[in-house]
Amino acid sequence: MFLGxxxxxxxxxxxxxxxxxxxxxxxxxxxxSNFAYGAFYILSAFVTWMLINWIGIPxxxxxxLSIVFTAFVGAVMYRFILIRVRGQxxxxxxxxxxxxxxILEFFRYLGFVGIEYSLPVFIDQSFVIAGTYVDMQRxxxxxxxxxxxxxxxxxxxxxxxxxxxxxxxxxxxxxLTFGIDSDWIAMLSVSIGGGLAAIAATxxxxxxxxxxxxxxxxxINALAVCIIGGLGSTGGVIxxxxxxxxxxxxxxxxxxxxxxxxxxxxxxxxxxVIKPSGLYGKQKELEERI
Amino acid sequence: xxxxxxxxxxxxxxxxxxxxxxxxxxxxDPIVIGVPTSTGFVEGKEGLAVVEMAVEEINAKxxxxxxxxxxxxxxxxxxxxxxxxxxxVPEALLGLEKIILDKKxxxxxxxxxxxxxxLAGMDILAKYKVPMxxxxxxxxxxxxxxxxxxxxxxxxxxxxxxxxxxxxxxxxIMAFVNKEFGFNKVYIMxxxxxxxxxxxxxxxxxxxxxxxxxxxGHEAYPTGxxxxxxxMMKVRAGGAQVILPIFDMPQSGILVKQWNxxxxxxxxxxxxxxxxxxxxxxxxxxxxxxxxxxxxxxGSAMGSPKVPQSMDFLAAYEKKYxxxxxAGHGPAPTYESVYILAEAIERAGSLDxxxxxxxxxxxxxxxxxxxxxxxxxHQAIFDMDPKESAVACVFQWTDDGNRVxxxxxxxxxxxxxxxxxxxxxx
Numbered sequence: 001m002f003l004g005x006x007x008x009x010x011x012x013x014x015x016x017x018x019x020x021x022x023x024x025x026x027x028x029x030x031x032x033s034n035f036a037y038g039a040f041y042i043l044s045a046f047v048t049w050m051l052i053n054w055i056g057i058p059x060x061x062x063x064x065l066s067i068v069f070t071a072f073v074g075a076v077m078y079r080f081i082l083i084r085v086r087g088q089x090x091x092x093x094x095x096x097x098x099x100x101x102x103i104l105e106f107f108r109y110l111g112f113v114g115i116e117y118s119l120p121v122f123i124d125q126s127f128v129i130a131g132t133y134v135d136m137q138r139x140x141x142x143x144x145x146x147x148x149x150x151x152x153x154x155x156x157x158x159x160x161x162x163x164x165x166x167x168x169x170x171x172x173x174x175x176l177t178f179g180i181d182s183d184w185i186a187m188l189s190v191s192i193g194g195g196l197a198a199i200a201a202t203x204x205x206x207x208x209x210x211x212x213x214x215x216x217x218x219x220i221n222a223l224a225v226c227i228i229g230g231l232g233s234t235g236g237v238i239x240x241x242x243x244x245x246x247x248x249x250x251x252x253x254x255x256x257x258x259x260x261x262x263x264x265x266x267x268x269x270x271x272x273v274i275k276p277s278g279l280y281g282k283q284k285e286l287e288e289r290i
Numbered sequence: 291x292x293x294x295x296x297x298x299x300x301x302x303x304x305x306x307x308x309x310x311x312x313x314x315x316x317x318x319d320p321i322v323i324g325v326p327t328s329t330g331f332v333e334g335k336e337g338l339a340v341v342e343m344a345v346e347e348i349n350a351k352x353x354x355x356x357x358x359x360x361x362x363x364x365x366x367x368x369x370x371x372x373x374x375x376x377x378x379v380p381e382a383l384l385g386l387e388k389i390i391l392d393k394k395x396x397x398x399x400x401x402x403x404x405x406x407x408x409l410a411g412m413d414i415l416a417k418y419k420v421p422m423x424x425x426x427x428x429x430x431x432x433x434x435x436x437x438x439x440x441x442x443x444x445x446x447x448x449x450x451x452x453x454x455x456x457x458x459x460x461x462x463i464m465a466f467v468n469k470e471f472g473f474n475k476v477y478i479m480x481x482x483x484x485x486x487x488x489x490x491x492x493x494x495x496x497x498x499x500x501x502x503x504x505x506x507g508h509e510a511y512p513t514g515x516x517x518x519x520x521x522m523m524k525v526r527a528g529g530a531q532v533i534l535p536i537f538d539m540p541q542s543g544i545l546v547k548q549w550n551x552x553x554x555x556x557x558x559x560x561x562x563x564x565x566x567x568x569x570x571x572x573x574x575x576x577x578x579x580x581x582x583x584x585x586x587x588x589g590s591a592m593g594s595p596k597v598p599q600s601m602d603f604l605a606a607y608e609k610k611y612x613x614x615x616x617a618g619h620g621p622a623p624t625y626e627s628v629y630i631l632a633e634a635i636e637r638a639g640s641l642d643x644x645x646x647x648x649x650x651x652x653x654x655x656x657x658x659x660x661x662x663x664x665x666x667x668h669q670a671i672f673d674m675d676p677k678e679s680a681v682a683c684v685f686q687w688t689d690d691g692n693r694v695x696x697x698x699x700x701x702x703x704x705x706x707x708x709x710x711x712x713x714x715x716x
Binding site: 001004005008012015105108109111113114115116118120121124126132133134135207208209211212213214216217248249252253256257258260261 | 330511564575
């Protein structure tokens with residue numbers, strides 16, 4: 001059972017990482033708050049479902065279109081709402097959280113409730129790994145995430161747009177002097193962050209059914225992992241995902257399932273007390289306060 | 291003189307018009323039925339849908355006779371969101387109070403999902419004297435509260451089953467598999483909410499421990515859990531032959547998928563709300579053959595040809611809404627509750643809440659769920675024979691996507707079959 005728990009803990013960690021990476025890109029790397037992140041995750045899932053079931057578009061094409069659409073919605077949200085409160089973090093948080101609430105509750109109001117709202121798995125098969133059965137969808141999630149993280153790392157460190165993202169997070173005024181259009185870059189980061197949420201939904205949602213309340217859970221998980229790992233640090237998010245993912249699964253197996261929900265909350269508390277900027281965070285203002 | 295006659299004529303004309311308008315308006319005054327529940331969840335959504343269906347049926351026949359006039363029903367609903375995780379009970383109760391004060395209903399139907407909300411809401415119902423026929427929350431504590439102060443809480447009724455009755459049906463399944471297949475090792479998994487915890491604890495204490503079963507494990511899962519792999523590994527490691535799940539959260543569909551993907555050699559027999567309706571076959575990729583599910587009331591997403599009203603009810607729902615019912619808890623008792631309320635109003639001859647409550651308590655009606663009567667705690671009586679009581683409905687999914695009733699015997703069309711790959715223990 002120990003090895004099996006390790007296998008599923010790794011998968012759990014990768015799922016958390018997928019959920020958090022887009023949020024980290026937008027909030028941590030570009031400095032733009034997007035608390036509608038969980039709503040984008042669910043929006044993408046429902047759009048994929050609608051394209052498959054109402055219009056009859058094949059699954060993979062529906063997923064791609066849904067990712068593009070969600071990224072577009074992110075860009076529109078920035079262009080018409082966030083741009084007006086840019087730089088005022090609290091206002092950004094309130095505005096985007098409000099938009100997230102509208103999206104999620106609108107789906108609930110329209111009656112998108114029930115098990116009919118589900119996405120099929122990519123390949124319906126199971127394999128034995130370390131003595132325990134693991135379904136192909138979960139294996140694909142791990143493989144997919146490795147590729148995605150590599151691509152994201154390359155994007156942030158070796159493309160002009162990625163460097164621009166980091167530039168405006170470090171010092172927006174200086175970035176402006178280098179000719180970086182901060183509004184354009186910020187809009188791109190919200191858009192790409194939304195796209196990453198949609199990608200996460202595409203691979204994770206087929207594990208169960210599409211549920212509106214999961215949008216709130218995704219936001220909490222993403223926030224927890226980013227705070228623990230350190231906003232702005234991809235490496236920190238990876239480590240935090242592993243810490244929380246393993247802690248949750250081992251708590252479930254060896255202590256009790258009803259304690260799993262507090263694992264991430266306890267981790268947040270400990271990090272905020274001991275190292276407020278997160279495991280790999282570099283926000284000196286927070287460090288200097290303790 | 292001419293001026294006086296003219297003024298008098300105009301005056302009389304105006305008075306006549308006013309009187310006729312008032313009479314006409316009074317005759318068309320609808321009786322408001324309130325539906326305060328979590329409409330964003332499938333049980334609440336379909337509960338509201340069946341209320342509207344029943345109201346349409348009643349109004350099509352002229353409405354409800356109150357004294358000497360017929361009045362139509364009118365439905366007013368409010369989403370109190372108590373089923374959503376993290377919503378505080380006081381906030382949910384604001385919705386309950388709002389619908390009472392704004393819409394002045396003659397009665398409320400469905401009610402809160404969470405037992406904590408129901409128990410707290412009972413005082414609001416007592417304060418405003420509004421009869422309520424609850425069809426979701428299942429705690430027996432509400433009955434105890436009614437018995438302790440019957441005068442104050444006489445307005446509160448429950449038409450669906452409570453957790454004690456649910457235990458009875460689940461015990462029936464377990465006793466069958468024990469007798470037929472020799473199974474005696476169980477792993478219990480329940481949602482970490484009051485009704486599921488109570489059900490699991492009751493069945494463990496009143497049956498498993500007394501009947502000599504080995505409880506290999508017992509876990510409570512917070513609402514929103516996304517991974518049940520640890521439990522599946524423990525089931526396999528502990529040699530459990532039966533998994534007893536008790537869940538109504540949407541994420542419990544993940545449990546079904548993991549049970550299948552991890553090829554766990556155990557019979558899944560309990561209550562998982564995503565397995566209740568016909569849509570489960572497609573949602574779970576046609577891989578739920580063998581799973582046994584207890585729908586809380588006959589008629590809620592599953593009927594029996596031995597109770598024709600249950601089949602007619604499901605057919606009427608599908609005809610009206612274009613898709614089959616999926617909620618295994620709530621719709622059937624909610625539908626019956628509309629008729630119970632209508633009949634109580636007619637017997638009372640008025641909309642006086644005390645009179646209506648007194649008449650509801652005297653209900654003896656045969657319908658979709660069987661025969662409905664209330665006990666001293668205002669709980670509908672559930673047992674095994676639909677001619678004598680309301681019944682739940684335990685069915686098993688077959689490998690070709692059908693659902694076969696297996697319990698209670700009065701409505702059973704077959705016995706529980708072991709899924710392929712699972713052998714009896716004797």
